[in-house]
Each structure stands twice: as C-alpha cells, then as structure tokens.
Amino acid sequence: MYDFIIIGAGVIGSSVAKELSRYQAKTLCLEKENDVANVQSLANSAIIHAGHNPEPGSLKATLSILGNKMYDDWEKELNIPLLRTGAFVAAHNKKEEKIIDELLDITKKNEVPEYMILTGDEARKIEPNLAKSITKVLSLPTTKVTYPWEVAFACMENAIINGVEFLKNKKVTAIKKQADFFEIEVNHQEIYQTKYVINAAGVASDDIGGMIETPPFKIKARKGEYFVLDRRVKGFMNHVLYPLPSERGKGVLITPQVHGNILLGPSSEYIDDKYEARTTDEGLAYIKKHSVELADDIPFNMIIRSFAGIRSTSTCDDFYIKESKNHKGFYYLGGIESPGLTAAPAIGPYLVNDVMNVGSEFNLNSKYDPKREPRLEFHRLPWEKQKQLLNDDHLYGRIVCKCEKITEKEIIDAIHGPLGSHSIKGIKKRVRAGAGLCQGGYCEEKIIKIIARELNVSPLDVEYDDLQSKLFKEETKVDE
C-alpha cells in the first residue's frame, strides 16, 4: 500500500513528487509515457513569467509570482538552468498603450517587482531589433527563461534520490475507491493501492477524474505551434517579447532560450483531440505574420524546426487545486496551463501543505536532501574543469553531436543516470544531442549505436520515443 500515488510526471507531477519526498511516506509516481515531461511539459515557451497577466488574487497570480521567486532557489538547489532575460510587453499605438496601462495596474496589484514603463525608443536602445512600430513597452525585468525538461528531470531525480518511486509506461486505466484507500489499475493489468491520489495528469486530468466521478472541470485543450531558430541567432533578441494579451492567450511571443535558440510562437487554437500536436500551414503562417509585429528583420532563414505543444486549458478560469468533493483523499491539479511552469515550484508546497496538510499525518524525512547534482554540460565548462574531467574519462573527448558539441560520456550518463532514458528522444531531451542545426542528421546513427552497446541490444531494439517506436524494420546483412 502506498501513501501517495501521483498520476502524471510532467513538470507539475514531478514538482509534487519532490515536495512529497520531504516526508516519511511511500510515494509512487506513474507516467503513461516513456519519459517524464513528454506531453504538455514537452512543448511550451519555457518562460518564467513575471506576473503582468493573471487576475490579481487568483491562484494563477499568487502561485506564479511566488514560483518566479522560488526558481532562484531551484537554480541553486536543483541546478536547473535559468536565463534572466527580462521581458517587454509591446504597444503600437494610443489604443494599445491604454491596454499597457491596464496591465500596469495588474502588475502593481500582483506586486511584481522592478517593473518599468519605457518609450519605444528607450526600449530599442536596449533591444535594437525591436520593431520600429512599437511606441511603448511595459518592462518586466524579473521574467526568466528555463529549460522545462530539465525542471522535470531535476525534480524527479531529486524525488527519486529522496525515496520516491517512479514508473514510466504505466497508463492508469481504472480507479476504484475502496473503504479508506484507492485501487489504481494500470495498463489494464496491474493494481496499485494507495491512501491518497494526486491527479497531475495534465490534459488527461479530467479523464482520470472521470474514472471515479463526474470531474469538476473539463479540459478543453489548446494547441500552440512554434518555430525554433538555430542557436546561432543568439543575441538577436535578449528579452522575451510579448504582444498584448487577447482572448487567445498571451499571443505570439519572441522568446530567447537558455541554449541560445529563439522561439517564435505560439499560435493558439482549441483542439478536439487532446493529443493532436500537429503543425499546420495556417498556424505557422500566423506565427510569421504576428512575430514581425514585435521585431524587425527576424532571421526566418535560421528556422531549424517547427513543433506544436498542447495546453490543458480547463473550464475553470483558474488553476483547480482541490480535494474531490465526493472522494476524500483524491486531489486534483487541473487546468494548469500558463503560467503553470512559472508556478510549478509553488504548486507543490501549496498542494502538500495548504490543501493536503501532509505534515499533520506524516513525519519529515530526516534524510531529505534538497540538492540535485548538475547535469554536466562539458563544453560549457571552464578549461581547467574540462582538463580534469578528460583525465578521468577519455569519452569526454569524443564528440557525438557536432552541432551542440555533446560528448559520448554525456550521452552514456543520460542513458544510465537516476532517471536514465534509452530512447533517441529521451537522450535529446537530456543532453540536446540532435537539437542543433542538422537535427540529428549526423549524430542519430552514433547515438543509436551507443544505446545499443550500453544496453547490449541490437539497433533494431532501440526506440525513438515510446516502447513501440523501433527505428528500423530489419537488418539486411544477416547470415542465413
């Protein structure tokens, strides 16, 4: 019998797992995918928002403003990357400038620190590529950018080190409420028992709730499409640029990324099939059309990828973080759309302390270690450190991904780490091998061979993403 079962290992599920690992309790996290952060957390803007947008007093406002501050601690404790970009919200004319004033009002009410109003010219002194048509900006210096996958990895790795169990490829197929515990059926076969259930299933959170009751909300998923510009555009834009928010959300942004790339997007469209992350001509054209309102001379010729992400917008306006009204011990984390990533560090403690009051029933885990070792990015280290590492392991000398300068040792570590992955996509998420200009054209073959060698399997058994996704159909040079 488990004390807690968390369903879903996105950024939110992982942050709750980390928070629960502070207690002496038996905690399990179940993930239907072959990796953490593989649906909603997989594809988003990666921004830690300052708080100019959410309704003052809402959970979105309170938790995201707290979360923004907490990321500074996570940077130190969990070694997640942060890029302190600051942000500009841009207006183009008198009418839009009025909306800036309204946002300023919200910004003040939300007690966002350090905000400023700048004229277009003042802002262009800081960001020369800002569109000439911009007349006024709301500057939000506490806006940051992170690496969402690394946030989930860091939280889950830390949770695992502190005793949480994590199982991937475990799709919850039924939930039964017994007298004082729950039975969770997985993949139509195994059953896990638990006292408490935490539903952090993102876009599937209403379906999971629907297994025991009429869920208190419906997920109405939205899709956002993006372009990725190669990291060689680094410096084109150093701030996050927001247009004015509309009913379609925060609009098409220009967002510098931790590793130097720039994201353009998202578009925003409600979708019927919650998992349909398909890019469209219209969506991509929409991004191009609107991104040029924010910056001049965007280097569209540096596009290396487009993708679509899913947002679990719910029928509630705010985050839904509550216990089920019908079933004591079943908790919802619903409708965690933007600013969900920002709020992630605050959502764990809010749920565990304020909503669940876990401390009243469970003792603190005396061996709890808040620290998580950094993922080593060899070619970003100083020379002295590189020299020392090369002495210890020669495989740091072997470059596998030439575009992003990723070494064989880093890939081996990503395969075997506490939250190791055996898939091409999992390796890419962990070390960025294949995320560069040639998009794996050069290194994918080498990574397949390394995975096969490390696991002692045939390349035919190496997966692209989930367990069924075998890359090759057959071997052609076989002895008959």
Next chain:
Amino acid sequence: MKDVIVIGGGAGGLAAAIETHQSGKDVLLIEREEFLGGILNQCIHNGFGLEVFKEEYTGPEYADQFIESFLEEKIDYLLDTTVIGLRKENDVFFVKTSNEKNGIQFFRAKAVVVSTGSYERTRGQISIPGDRPYGVITAGSAQRYLNIDGLLVGKKVFILGSGDIGLIMARRMKLEGAEVLGVAEIMPHSNGLTRNIVQCLNDFDIPLYLSHTVTEIIGDDNHRLSKIKVSKVDELFKPIEGTEKTFEVDTLLLSIGLIPDVTILDDLEVEIDQRTKSVKVNQAYETNIEGLFVCGNALQVHDLVDNVTLESQRAGQAVNRLLDKGKGDLSRSISLSPGHNLGYVTPQRIDLDFKQEFITLSFRSSKKMEKATCKVFQNDELIFEKKLFFVLPAEMETIQLPFDKIKSDGNISVELEVKS
C-alpha cells in the same frame, strides 16, 4: 607549426592534402569519422570518376584511389577527431580538436583548408506541417543506415525531393525489397542528374510527381509515420486544392537539398554568400581571411565528386602558391555576381594580383534553358561568352574565363541568355 591543416578527409580534403604535400608542405589532415573517404564510403553505387579517371567507379572505389595516394605520401592525419574551434591570431591559425585518445588539443598552421562537406536540409527547415512521428528521415541518413550499418529504415517509402541522393535511395530501397511509392518534386523539373532519373526511377517504374509536394505528415498511435498527403502546386508553390493524394507509408525520405557545412567558421569574421549559403571566396578559393581556404561541398554543392576533386586540387595549388610566394596585394580585387538566370556563381571575388591563365567559374542556372549562352560582363561590356546548349538548375556548370580578358576595374556579372 604545420604549413597546412586540412579539415575533412573526404574527396575534397584528400585532394587538397595530396596537392599541398606533393609540393613539400607539412600537412595535417583531420577527419571526424573513423575512416578516410567521407560520404563516398556510403555511396556504393557507381558513376564516380568518369571525368577524373575516364572510368566508372563506385564511391568507395573512387575514394580508395585517393586514400592510397594519401597514405603513400605519408601525410599526417587524425581520425575520429572533431574540430571544435578555429581562430586566427597574428597570422597563425589555431585549430582546436577533440578526440578520445588525446582529449582537447590545439594545432597551429599557416594555412587552413576547410573541406567539411555539406549537411542535409531537414524537415524543420522547410516546415512541412503535421505530426512529428519517426519515419521521416533524410535520404543520406537512410543511405548510411543501409549501406554502412545494414539497417533498413522502412518497407513502404515515399521520397520528397528529386535530389540525387533521393533518386539513388529510391532504387536502393527497392532493391532491398521495400515498396517505393513515388518521388515528389516541388519544382517543375527534376533536381537530380538525368542519368539518375532514368536509371533509378524509370527503370524501376517509380513515378516522379513534378510540381508536387508533401503537404501533411500523419503518424499512427505509436508515433510512427502512417500517411502523407501530397498535392500538386501552382507556380508560387502553393498547393492546389482538389489535387491531394494520400499515400500510406512508413517512411518518408527527404532529399530536399544539401547545405554547405561551414559552421566551423562561426568564430571567424568570414563573408557569407546567401546564395551558396557558404563563404565568399576568390579564384584561389581563399576567403576574406588570408590563408583560409574552402573547397568541395563546403563551398558549393557539387553533383559530381570529380568536380570536388578538381576544385580541391586547385585550392591546394593556391595554398602552395600563398605559402611559397607570400600574399599579393589583396586590395586590388573586383567582385563577381550572378546576373540573369543564374542561381549563384563562384568565385565571388577576383584578386587581380593572383594571376592565372584561366579562372574557373562555377554556377547553376535558375531555370531549365536550351541553347543557352553564358555571358560575362564587366561594366556592362561583354568580355567573354561561351555556348552551353542545355542547362539545368540540377547540374553545376563550369567555364574557364581567360584572365587576360579581365580589366583592372569594374565589377563582373555572369548571365545566361537564350539566343532568340
């Protein structure tokens, strides 16, 4: 300090290294793979060498001709070694390398030849809409998996783009028992060599859909490619409604172009030509940075390896000349640019103090033309012309421009005209 460091051990690098070593230079060649020969190793089809050897070889056989000479010359080389940095300080190049055996090292040289080849354009660069399943793969990667590793990427294949690698792979996959449903080309003409259209598609009854493109990629529940949609396009390359066909496939090979790989030059202030997507060079294949030469597919994408060899030999000769005679007065130069009906032209600059009998101009036409004449203008005055008859964007042309026709000032424009 080395006289010359050659980066890349494919056809270009081997030729340049041999050329410089034969003239007594101290040369080091650096190759990232475990073998010399570069991309030729995976090109197991024939058709190589007709120009250089007047004989038809497979890719590995062609490479062997040069690897043998290279080894006989006893030229220094490093395998399995990646160049991770290149900079120049006080007339000396510093090449930073990384490999398993020696970790990170620096090598110094008076001149550097960059022959790093090209990389394949990917789905991301042309933004094909749809899902992101696996089974969408560049043709060159599939070729490597099949010919080097013996791994077949799919059984029901469609190919986007009629570049040579795509055509070669259409035949190759068919011979391995895969079903090849067709090749779509967005242009109204093929982008591959005519002989490849005949020998790889026609001979195997594989349909070629000209003016067609893939408009959507659809994956199944396991994230494997299951379907693609293909539409005819209009003159502006927009899909025409009502022309959509669906193909059930497990693999989409992309043969949508090669891009010179000069990322190694990121830290140097080289001038870039947006047309070739590589650096601008003079007639000696020297960039605006003295002593830095670029040749082969790293400079411009070639259809025939023979031309890579010849170009790289010329680059090697130019390196020798620089090292032997020192720099000329580089301030006296004129620029070359493509005029009517030309996609690009190399070199982009002629240094007047670097005299040769002929300057080799390489270019591609921007459209299919019959009975075309290549005209070279300087200050709007015709200084040279040559009849070419039949030109295609898919086939690189070269002409020899006599040096004595060039005047000492006025920029040059190269054009293609059809005699009316």
